Amino acid sequence: MKVLLVIVGMALVTYIPRLLPALFLDRFQFPAWFRKWLQSIPYAALGALIFPGVLLVEKDQPLLGLAGGLMAFFLSLLNLHITLVMAGSISIVILLQYFFF
């Protein structure tokens, strides 16, 4: 019973923040500054999601996450498909784990 309560409660508090913008966003005509803020959100959010989180993937081994992150950075400079960027960062981490950590 406790488990079901936890699951349903978690589902509600997760869906509500996701849903709120769908309910009100198009009811207003937003000023230019707000539209600039909205347009900037993806860049700000991804910046915050990436750093310092990528260093904490393995708590005692920040270099492992750093290596994976740098690999992704260099591969994405080459304009490779996103799957290859992911594969590259996964591969370097597996190699480093195998040989060093």
Added chain:
Amino acid sequence: MESKPSDLEIKSSSQLVQGIQAGLPIFLGYFPIAIAFGTLAVQAQLNWTEAVLMSLIVFAGASQFVGVSMFLAGAGVAQIIATTFFLNLRHLIMSLAVNDQMRHFSGGWKGFLSFFITDETFALLTLGGGDHRSERRTPTYMAGLMITAYLGWVTGTAVGGLGAGFIPADITTAMTVGLYGLFIGLLVPPARKSLNFAIIAVSSMILNWALGLFMDAGWAIVLATIFAAGLGIILIKEDV
């Protein structure tokens, strides 16, 4: 009578296929991590159906790991739910950006698609797709992308919960770095084209790191996103 499908149908089925293709990297990234989640959930005395139910109706990786760990540690119901709420508040900000692209969708589509907003689907929907981004803003494309990601999470949980797949900790670590690779791979190309967006992203990293020194990581991400995106108000000159 000719039984040619209408232009609209052709368009909408190819949009679905494109959406599914776009969502595949997330499917592959989620699947092994969901196996690890399913394994952990069963170790925390949830049964298989409960683990799968959680992935089906919550669909939020980080908070599911935290929720199950708290459950294992004997935390109370309210405590777990409150933690989940704060951990997922960032989705409110992300949903603003995603819903901004869904302005012309019906209310039903918006409510339905909003359920599937995660860090990864948000990242792909806002920054993925390169220069063809705006043509792809259709309900079918977005549904294809998001449901593909969702299926990776749910099926992975089912496999892990059954104990059918064991994912060593090293592999989970590597796959988690893979999801960071997704974020980086999506952020770098547009940030290279626009100095403003590069400045916003780097400022957000620094701000998030600084805020994280004296507050919870979940709050730091929310505040860093709000304030760093605020830089856009000053930096972006043209009307949008």
